[in-house]
Amino acid sequence: MMATKAACLVCQIVENKIPSKKVYEDEFVLAVLDVNGAVPGHCFVMPKNHYSIIEQVPDIEIGRLFQASNKISSAIFESLGVQGTNIFVANGVPAGQTVAHFTINVIPRKDNDGINLQWQPKQLSEEEMSTVELKLKEQTKNIGHFEKEEKKPRAYAAKPKIISEEEEEYFTKQMRRLT
Numbered sequence: 001m002m003a004t005k006a007a008c009l010v011c012q013i014v015e016n017k018i019p020s021k022k023v024y025e026d027e028f029v030l031a032v033l034d035v036n037g038a039v040p041g042h043c044f045v046m047p048k049n050h051y052s053i054i055e056q057v058p059d060i061e062i063g064r065l066f067q068a069s070n071k072i073s074s075a076i077f078e079s080l081g082v083q084g085t086n087i088f089v090a091n092g093v094p095a096g097q098t099v100a101h102f103t104i105n106v107i108p109r110k111d112n113d114g115i116n117l118q119w120q121p122k123q124l125s126e127e128e129m130s131t132v133e134l135k136l137k138e139q140t141k142n143i144g145h146f147e148k149e150e151k152k153p154r155a156y157a158a159k160p161k162i163i164s165e166e167e168e169e170y171f172t173k174q175m176r177r178l179t
């Protein structure tokens with residue numbers, strides 16, 4: 001696989017090197033309209049610090065990101081006259097992630113808007129489900145231990161993050177883990 005060493009697109013948006021339509025900004029979070037969105041009002045909510053996938057984002061920033069997403073969802077309800085929103089993360093390449101910078105999508109929804117986020121429900125086997133339940137229970141024992149450190153806001157003059165070969169590798173490895 002070719003190692004890519006390109007400046008992260010999202011970091012360039014954060015640094016104003018790529019113009020964007022900003023709908024919200026604070027020291028940790030930036031939210032912009034997706035120019036190629038599903039509908040007008042489709043927002044990207046992202047950390048100003050560079051993280052490829054959700055597992056890398058510190059708890060404090062996750063909190064701030066979902067708080068902002070919730071408020072943006074409310075703003076969409078108030079101002080765009082929609083009946084619903086989808087708030088979702090494409091975490092990893094197989095999940096549809098296209099840029100190596102963690103992003104939350106907030107999508108305005110109306111009845112019969114033609115946006116398809118649905119999957120076919122299946123009848124899963126009891127045995128399979130039990131195995132998965134045990135595996136997950138084992139791994140989720142530590143949920144509830146939150147990081148205490150508050151991450152410093154990103155310095156504004158910082159250069160857009162260059163994705164290193166190492167990070168690219170990590171990203172790819174995480175992707176495989178998620179399949």
Ligand SMILES: [Zn+2]
Nearest residue numbers: 008011050101
């Ligand atoms: Zn980035």
